[in-house]
Amino acid sequence: MKSLILSTAAKYLLPMLLLFSAYLLLRGHDMPGGGFTGGLVAAAGFSLHGFAFGMSDAKRLLPARPLRLVGAGLLLVLGSGVFAMMKGDPFLTGTWTTLTLPGPGEWKIGTPLLFDLGVFLVVIGATLAVLLGLGRED
């Protein structure tokens, strides 16, 4: 069943939801948000698109197959933990540094951000693997 209202709304909502999820991910460390929530929002965005245009179309929009996203996320999480070990700290110790960028000025980055990005990817991947799988043969 195609609905004009739904598909028109989805067309505009998906980019906004994705932008919002990235925003949630990046601000998560200081303000409400984070990788888990961000990932769920992004997954919801993709499934909205899937409802409007079919799940296979939503799958096409993904940069990689959902399970690849899961794998990449887990590797990122592992990498963020191993990074500390290379410095001689215990596994998963957070490492931070401050970058001075021309635009936003001072910007702190650290391995927990990488960790959160990993969580984000795993949540998107795992959720979409299930959702797209369930909604496929329509």
Added chain:
Amino acid sequence: MLFALSAVFLMAMAAPWLGRLPSRMAGWVLSLVPLALTFFFLGKLGAVADGRTLTESWPWVPGLGVDLSFYLDGLSLMFTLLITGVGTLIFIYAGRYFHEAPAGRFFLWLSVFTGAMLGLVLAGNLITLFVFWELTSISSYFLIATDHKKESARKAALQALLVTGLGGQAFLAGSLLLGMAGGSLEIADLLTRGEAVRSHGLYLPALLLILAGAFTKSAQVPFHFWLPSAMEAPTPVSAFLHSVTMVKAGVYLLARLSPVLGGTEAWTVTVAAIGCVTMVAGAVMALFQSDMKRLLAYSTVNALGTMVFLLGIGTETAVKAAIVYVLVHSLYKGALFLVAGVVDHETGSRNVTSPRRLFRKMPIIASSAVLAGLSMAGLPPFFGYIGKELIYEGALKAPFAGFLLPTAAVTANLFLFATAALLVLRPFFGGTGETPPFHISPPEFFLGPAILGLSSLAVGIFPGLVDSTLIAGATKSVLAREIPVHLALWHGINTAFLLGILTFGAGVLLYAFRDSLERCLQGATRFAALGPARWYEWSLAVLNGTAVRQTRLLQHGRLNLYVLILFMTIAGLGLYTFFRGEGGWVLPNLLDARISEATVAGLILASAFLSIASPSRLAAVVAMGGVGYGVALIYVQFGAPDVAMTQFAVETVTVILFVLVIHRLPSYVRLSSRTSRMRDGIIALGTGGLMTLLVLAVLETGNESRLSGFFAEQAYPEGHGRNIVNVILVDFRALDTMGEITVLSLAGLGVYGLLKIRKRKEG
């Protein structure tokens, strides 16, 4: 050393891509890594021979005394060089062996195994050792099942994994007990506390558990049966894992812990006796095999038994003999396995009993086989001869059991002699019939056997190449004191020499009468059916049967019954504890509620009621989502925007999920009966009531928690974040989060797999 290990694991990650190359080339390229490591560790030889031990350590779980630490002494170095050196040859060989099929996955697991095995012998902490130990079992599982379309390969892989895995669990338990007895999990610490450990009350259980681990891994009787089955693996794997390296892990462990655990009566009796039985049984069974690889497998069982036997005796001579034999065996057995692989690959048959004249067909391979075979038979001037003499000396000088041990050693060796003769003579020189066409094997194939075979000869003639460096260093690690090691072919006429002559003579006779003996023994094979392999099958059947029954009972697939049982348990146990306990609860004044709070409460109640009363699944699910949103609104009101946001997102995705599923279900056909609804209602009320009581009880105790204060204070200075929840998730409790997302990934993977199966079934 961490660098060296990382190099191997990086190579494992690169292997799938390199596997797209022609696998011959991939083999050569990948072999560069172990080759470089061989030189890297050879560079340490001087320092180690001087008596130094090299250690490295990174904190891993410091709170539990678990460190990622490495410990390189003479013993580790010898094993390390075996792994990297033989590994190099194996990678080159395997590239050719798999020249028809893309071998990316195979090389991946072979590299993982190499790394795990290196980690195992370099580990300086029992837990580190255990992790690598398990990793070798796992990679062995995948390597045995390389040909995963074959049922027998899968079965053999599982058998090896279950037997060694079970032993691994015993080893873990044993290490923990040992850690408690010795006050440290660091091997370096334990080595200095042998006395304290041996007089500790936990010594015996720790010893038995660790021995169980070592015996399963090193295929000692009665756990030996997995090794011959593992011959389903491609030959490079059999040569590398199941003769030169992995099966010696148990021997390594015994040698490593010998200064800590060894020397007691319990040690000597158990280890020497099991080793002795294995030594004899392996040799006898080897002679009556007709498949080349199974023959080699049983003779490996014999060799492992010999090493364990000597370590059990534990005298200076015996330990020296054990160390020498590790090297002797690796050289000849590696060569012979690779030879067997070529014969199989180029003639399609591994039968040893039917005479063939393969010498004409593959002279280089056959010559390597002869070299290795002579070493296996223990003839001078090969290294095997030195090894055999030392075994006899070790057995003769054992302080107990009198003539029994030398008798066993001679018996095993004369069977080994006959086996070696069978292995080399019949396939390569047997018969008089047709001569197969001459054919030069590719260099990848003869490089390994030739190098290993020639080394058996070279080290035999010039034992000075290894005795004062490798052998002395390793012997010192096991004995915890230095002894002079001078190996030589000729020791004058002594008892060991005479026993050697006896072995030779009897061995020739045994070979001559092998076939008639086999016919006599045919009746005895019926007893083999009662052997340990049958016990394994039987216990596996019992285990599976029990699993099926208990799964049918508990995992029946009816979701409503699951929920029912869960809730009944929670409500029953919870309410019981609650009314037995002393804690009270307070009833808050409901009139204090603000309008907004009351509204949200009303919304939740209304949604809950709707979800029960609705005759449509979809409406019920959406109403449940309404309950969730209401809860999220409560979080918003009480200043937990983070939790609220997560709750909103989770509720949304859950409803989407439900909708996708429900979409496929028929609408309610038959509503549940009045009685079952009454029952469900009572259970629901009980569970809900319990949760309410718990919340009220929490109110009474007040909400002072030291934890939340700690997190609030430390979030910014320690975690560089102002959002406490997020800092907890990604920093303070990152390990938990990591576990959770791993579970999430697995769940996703599981559902994906189920959906795929269903799709395939449908069409």
